Amino acid sequence: MTTIHKLLEAQGKQGVLALGLDRDVVEAASAYMSDEENGLGFIYSGWAQCALPHRRLPAHEAWQMSSDRVKLIIQPGIKPIPNTDELEHVGVPFGAHARLILLFLQTEAIRTNSREIELGKSLRQWIKRIGIQPSGSSARSVRDQAERISRCRLSFHIHNNETGTSALVNQAIVDGALFVSEGGAHSDKSYLEVAKLSEGYFEQLRKHPVPVQEAAVRAIANNSAALDIYIWLAYRLHVLNQKRLVTWGALKAQFGPSYKELYHFKAKWQKPLALALAVYPDAKVEVTEEGLILHQSPPPVKPRLIPRKSI
Numbered sequence: 602m603t604t605i606h607k608l609l610e611a612q613g614k615q616g617v618l619a620l621g622l623d624r625d626v627v628e629a630a631s632a633y634m635s636d637e638e639n640g641l642g643f644i645y646s647g648w649a650q651c652a653l654p655h656r657r658l659p660a661h662e663a664w665q666m667s668s669d670r671v672k673l674i675i676q677p678g679i680k681p682i683p684n685t686d687e688l689e690h691v692g693v694p695f696g697a698h699a700r701l702i703l704l705f706l707q708t709e710a711i712r713t714n715s716r717e718i719e720l721g722k723s724l725r726q727w728i729k730r731i732g733i734q735p736s737g738s739s740a741r742s743v744r745d746q747a748e749r750i751s752r753c754r755l756s757f758h759i760h761n762n763e764t765g766t767s768a769l770v771n772q773a774i775v776d777g778a779l780f781v782s783e784g785g786a787h788s789d790k791s792y793l794e795v796a797k798l799s800e801g802y803f804e805q806l807r808k809h810p811v812p813v814q815e816a817a818v819r820a821i822a823n824n825s826a827a828l829d830i831y832i833w834l835a836y837r838l839h840v841l842n843q844k845r846l847v848t849w850g851a852l853k854a855q856f857g858p859s860y861k862e863l864y865h866f867k868a869k870w871q872k873p874l875a876l877a878l879a880v881y882p883d884a885k886v887e888v889t890e891e892g893l894i895l896h897q898s899p900p901p902v903k904p905r906l907i908p909r910k911s912i
Contacts (some may be wrong), residue, residue, distance in 0.1 A: 603685035604629050606882045623875065629827075630879035632820040635804040640730075640815030641902060642704050643711040645806045647671060647757040647770065649836035652829045653699055657841020660690035668855040671759050694749040697825040698742045701731060702750055703757065703774075704818065707806055714797040717777075720747065731815075731822045738802040772799045811836045812902040817880035825886060829856060831901075834877060834884050839900035848892040 605626065608617045614631040649789050651673035664675040673736060678691045694703075705727050709718045724743070725735040733739050757770040775795035798806070813835050821827040833855075849867055857866040871888075878884055885896035 605879060607632065609634060612834045620904050623872070625872070626875045626879050629820045630882075632883075633816055633880040636816035636819065638816060641696070642813045642815050642818060643806070644707050644813065644832060645802070646809040646811050646836055647673070647759070647805070648703070649811055649832045651757070652695065653703075653825075654695040654859070655825045656859075657695055658693055662693070666855070666858045671757060671853060672764065674756040675760075676754045678749070678754070680752060691749050691752045693753055695825075696731075696742075696745050696746070697744040697823055697828060698739075699750060700825055700828050701728065701733070701822060702743065702747050706750075706774075706798065707810075710798055710803060710806060711810055716800065716803045718796050719794070720796060721794045731819050732764055733822060744793070744884075751793055751796055767813075768775040770801065770805055774799065774802055776800070776905050809879045812900070814880070814901050817901060820880045821876050824873055824876055826856065826870070830877035831873055831881060832871040834881055834886070834895075834898075835901050838884055838886075838895055838898035841895060842899040843897070845895045846889075846892055847895060850892075852892060863901035872903070 605617065605622065608620070608622075609627075609631055612620075614627060617627050617631075631885075650668045650671040651666050653675070658664060658677075660677060663677065664673075666673055675693045677693045679688045680691055681687070682689050686787040702724070705720075705724055706718050710716060711725070724747075728735050728739075728743060728885060733743075735743060754773050755770075757768075758770040759770070761767070775796045776799035811832060813832060818828065823832065849863055852870065853860060853863055853866045857870060860869070862893070874886075874888070874893075878886060881900070881901050883899045885898045887894040
């Protein structure tokens with residue numbers, strides 16, 4: 602348990618806020634500690650090593666990033682323009698809402714042991730449970746990101762430095778979808794009602810799931826960078842045999858490829874790191890001038906709490 606969690610136990614949220622600590626970090630830690638729900642989520646381990654962009658890219662532009670073992674390439678999908686013979690790019694998924702939708706799809710696939718997931722009401726209820734109101738601009742964003750996910754194609758290029766072997770996951774996340782028109786048959790607005798994960802992606806998810814706490818996701822749901830760090834730590838820390846230094850250069854390559862200068866990344870990354878640690882009290886991490894020192898830590902979800910049929 603880190604200092605902020607001990608302070609919250611001793612002094613309460615208002616007492617800790619009076620100390621001048623970052624309000625967002627205090628709020629996240631407090632929300633996590635007071636959350637009594639025990640929901641679990643699951644995500645493919647590839648997303649713990651490379652992630653989606655945080656901001657919108659030009660619709661035609663592909664996204665790529667690399668970590669020490671994985672290179673991710675996402676190609677934007679295309680769709681027909683209604684009532685014309687022309688096509689348009691949909692754009693790659695981005696931001697917090699895209700990450701939450703991916704988490705929902707993968708959690709439901711593991712929970713039901715089925716590639717086919719009904720979104721619609723189920724997704725809206727889950728998004729609301731996470732703390733995002735599925736109306737107005739949030740509803741439009743969720744609908745947009747769901748369509749981007751359903752149409753994009755991705756490649757995970759995975760290299761094992763110890764054995765010299767490589768693997769490739771190269772396909773769509775979703776290989777079948779049902780869209781329902783909003784406002785009638787002639788409307789150009791539609792939302793994703795049913796999604797079917799591609800067989801290859803589903804198999805990789807079943808073989809390599811990373812369990813996460815829904816309470817943690819709920820507390821940092823609006824911060825895409827913090828979500829990425831939390832998932833990475835959930836994947837990395839519990840399997841370490843000894844402490845591991847991850848340099849700032851390596852961290853920038855994985856979490857901040859859009860930053861031109863390393864010092865800009867270091868300054869901006871401290872806040873989402875603090876948010877991720879606020880919802881992972883058992884994480885043992887040191888911030889140094891050289892980078893981040895990771896220590897072996899208990900996983901955020903104890904193995905005995907994971908339903909046997911889910912792994």
